[in-house]
Amino acid sequence: MAEALAGHDAERVSSLGMPLLGGWEAECLILADADSRQMFHALRQPDGSVVSLEGPKDLSDLWLVSSILADQDPNGSPRRGIGLHPVDQRYYYFTAVPVGLNDRMAGVAIIGTSLDTLLPLFKETSLAHVTIYLYDGEAVRIVSGTFLLPKEQTVATNVLDALAITPDVYQEILRSTGVTIGRNVTVRGRPYRVAYAPIAIGGDRIGVFSVGLPIDFILSAGAVSRNTYATLFSAAVVSVILIGYVIARRITGPLSRLVRTSQAVAEGDLGQRTGIESADEIGVLAATFDQMTERLAERTHELERLLYAYKESAGRMRSILASIGDGVILEDVDGNLIPLNRAAEALLEELAASFRFGPLRELSCSEE
Template identity: 40%
Template sequence: MSIRLKVILPYLLLTLVVAVIGVYVVTRLVSNTLSERLTNQLLEAGRVVSDNFVRQEVAHVETGRIVAYTSGLAEALRREDREAVLALVEPLVSGLSIQNLILITPRGTELVHIVQEDGEIQRVEENTGAAGSPIVQPYLQNRDEQEPPRRALGVNLVNDQYYYYTAIPVPLDDGFAGVVVIGTAIENILPFLKSTSLADVIIYGADGRAIGTTLGAGSADENTLNMISISDEDFRSLIVQDDVVTGENFELDGRWYRLARGPLQVGNDRVGVFAVVLPLNFVIQSTLDNRTTYVLLFTLVMLGVIAIGFSVTRLIINPLYSLVQTSQAIAGGDLDKRTGIKSNDEIGTLANTFDEMTARLKERTEELERTNELLTRMDKTKSNFIQISAHELRTPLTLIMGYSQMLEDKVKDDAEAAMLAKGILDGSERMTDIVGSMLDVSRIDSNSLFLKKTELQVEQLVNKVHKGFAPALKERRIKFETEGLDALPMIPADPELLQKVFHHLVMNAIKFTPDGGNVTISGKYLNGRVPAQVEVAVRDTGIGIDPDSHSLIFNKFYQTGEVLLHSSGKTKFKGGGPGLGLAIARGIVEAHGGKIWVESPGHDEKNYPGSTFFVSLPLEKKAE
């Protein structure tokens, strides 16, 4: 049997069983129509919302009376002693968690206005016009401390939030002392209404605009509020209804809802309109007996799922786990490891293919190891050949140079002979440089480069290199400049070897810079690194280096671009050479514990983008 059937058949049977049970649950438990259930639930939720607003009103009245009957408050309010009133009511605002408290004097002065948000109490200094509101004006006109509380929905101009307000008169022994207004933010009332009614709630203001809701992102979501608002005509019609009225279906955020609206009546005042909202797929839980049957049936289904899952695990996961273990062993270097899986399905085919691939990988690895060993021996032979050849060439070259110098002295009066002698001497010096480079490479390859470190000044070292290339710079009209070298600290380094580094870098800069170009050597002290570093940059205005060659140019015998392959090209434009200079420079710099690299935008023999070689050397001495 294939792995596809092993996976599909059990879950096909499971799907069939679940479908049969689902049909039974739907037909058995859902006895009434969805519309009837939604309507009943909406009407019940509407009654719960109305009752909870009444409870909120009772809490407002109790809080307002505590404030009004606080000892000394009525007298201070009547004489408009703001500081005395604040001293009395601020502890009450904090202790009773009053969100908005307004105190109006008998003359209509908004004496105290306090807003509390997130535990922080804010005194409002400006007049917000609360004394002119419809729930305060009747008290100021009638001046009757026995009048009942009044309530309304309104906007607090301090924070532009909608509040539910309750106003009560403040009595004094000899009459009316002012008005207390208690407010609670609608956005704080809504979550409690939702949790008790088990439905989303919408509150509408006097013009039919939704001022708060638990739908979507809540009261702060202006798009949601605009979408669920009603017309002023519908608002006037709803506010005179005697009960909750079911309304239309609507879609919000890809989900369909049904709502019921009704007047928000507290006492004798109808302060607004509210709506309760439920999703259309809301299903009321059925009877206890049917619920028990539902749980029992799905428990049996879950046991079946567990049993099938266990079987699938044994059929599929165990072989896959074996494959994982084998692959990890092979990744760790054990190429003799095999899966040991023997089956006729897809996993068996995968395991057999994997084992064959491992066997071929082992054969290829052994072949590469043999090749690498051969290449290592060849590289060692090449290094030995270079070292022996260099030593063998040095002695005859020394003789040639000596005889050439003697010959040059004897024929100095013969211009033609003197020119030939000088040519022999220049060629011998060039060949001696190449032999010296070959010996340096041999010592670097064999890790026998011995450093004689001393404290030295980079500027002095660069000046020596400049002096050696002065004739070539003059001949090629190349401007040589230094920047910041005099400010560099002393560094521990081998002066002879480090001079070779800058010798090769400057020689390359001259060779690959056209006549009339610039070569600049700059330095800076990097004290932020550990250890501190001295960084020297050799910058030219030459033909540049292709980014693909930035790492290759430090290899032995590597040449970039088209060069003139002749020994006399030491400082000529694009002059040739053996390709050892940068390899030697890298070996010497790394032996000092430093780093060398190049930066260049690319190779261009028309625009001359130039190249910059960086040498970074540590100031701290390392063990030699």
């Protein structure tokens, strides 16, 4: 994949990217080269099929791409963010990682999982309603949440008003280091206690989320405090969101091993193998590379054996010629004389005093 991105080969990138997305749990895969050009973009549908989207375009205005390429560090840290996909109009959690080749940037891989997929899992894990907030520079928007029924994402004004927070509150939560206990709200006639916390993954703070528990549930819990529930759910959110990073590493890891092995073979280490065993396109490519390296090693060993045998044979021939008392002289195709032993050299030195050199058939006494 790294070589395909470095070579700006969109067709090859697509042939490698399509089976990768089909085999992982991610729902979106975007691959860009080092010039910020989109080489591959596909979405995985709910039925498991993969749909490839439009061809190359400039992604330099996409922060996840521009920030990684600006660092020019193939081993740099991933970038994360939540954004609206322009095609299916759903919000995704994205993880972007650099793709390197020979310690140089080859491109960027972006893995995305929709919030529509993640939030039901969050709710099931925490036994609470979850709401995701983003600030677009003008207002704080609720981009997704389990309080909203599927058909109410754009029309439940009363629910949105009850859950809304101001930009100042958003920034305060984003800067906080722990859970911020919020307020009581009423949604569809039922009172809830809502707690807020930043969505912090690694060094990135990409938004704010809240968890809401019914007040009657909190009271019946007795010894279990509201802070405990919010803290436990914060840990669950971090664990689940990390799936994007794990998926990205599972994609780039085998590619990195393949690149390192090919570099070692190019430097003469024919004992290196990729060690990749999988049924996808990368596994097939790695197996083919290992077979090629094995055959190259066998042929190299055979050539070394033949060279050693030739040197031994030449050594024996030199010993035989040196032991012969008579001079042995070879005439090449141009008629030049080549002495093959010391006796022949002495003979030619003696002839040099009385004859002029030339083809053997033309040797004659020199004129006085």
